[in-house]
Amino acid sequence: MSGAAGSSPATREATGLVWLSQGIEELPADDRWLTERERAWLAGMRFEKRRSEFRLGRFTAKRALALALGHEAEPAALAGFEIGRAPDGAPAPALGGQPAPRAISMSDRADQAVCLVGPPELALGIDLELVEPRSAGFVTDFLTAAEQQRVAAAAGEEERALAANLIWSAKEAALKVLRTGLRRSTLSVEVRLDAGPPR
Structure with a gap:
């Protein structure tokens, strides 16, 4: 959202x-x-x-x-x-x-x-990030191999930054849903984007 x-x-x-x-x-x-x-x-x-x-x-x-x-x-x-x-x-x-x-x-x-x-019975997660360049080390350390491929496949620096931040934000939200936050490895959850470019 x-x-x-x-x-x-x-x-x-x-x-x-x-x-x-x-x-x-x-x-x-x-x-x-x-x-x-x-x-x-x-x-x-x-x-x-x-x-x-x-x-x-x-x-x-x-x-x-x-x-x-x-x-x-x-x-x-x-x-x-x-x-x-x-x-x-x-x-x-x-x-x-x-x-x-x-x-x-x-x-x-x-x-x-x-x-x-x-509602109290729902597990919720939300995250807010800036779209900013993420280092190769960040992508390697925190994104799965499939997520890294998604970032690498993006056309241009701005699109790669958007893909990396979108994936990172979704991971943070998912870890909040699991009620672990960053105490759990970000590699334990994988974000799948649709086939189109991130928007």
């Missing part, structure tokens, strides 16, 4: 999926929308980049979750939502101190964040 820069909510009634993409410019200046525990986690982060990613990811996830549940999605209404971590590292959404009746998957990159929300 993809969205334009800025706030881009989309609801899929047939599947019960909601996704939201937001940019850093949409973050509120204050942290009143974070829970006390989230503010404590934030205070423990040493690097501004990590703090910014945390805030943007949580804000996007809370707004997406609020939209999915039919709640107010303005910053003042979001302090009742908390995005914690399950023991396996997956996001664990809560509402009013209780597990929220939805599953979520989150990703952020380059001052953008995206969150996918669905």
Whole structure:
């Protein structure tokens, strides 16, 4: 799924999926929308980049979750939502101190964040990447032989970058579905693209 820069909510009634993409410019200046525990986690982060990613990811996830549940999605209404971590590292959404009746998957990159929300019985995975050149070492280390061939077969540098990043993003999303993230080898899952060029 993809969205334009800025706030881009989309609801899929047939599947019960909601996704939201937001940019850093949409973050509120204050942290009143974070829970006390989230503010404590934030205070423990040493690097501004990590703090910014945390805030943007949580804000996007809370707004997406609020939209999915039919709640107010303005910053003042979001302090009742908390995005914690399950023991396996997956996001664990809560509402009013209780597990929220939805599953979520989150990703952020380059001052953008995206969150996918669905029914709790669904295993979800989403990833957000820039289309940028990937080194030969990256392709060899993280992509299977078939995926490497797909990248090599792409015509031109831009198309190879697109293919490599599309495959990488799909792998990251698949590993989130499996609830392992990058603790599991990226070579253990294989992405198959259709016969046409990546779009």
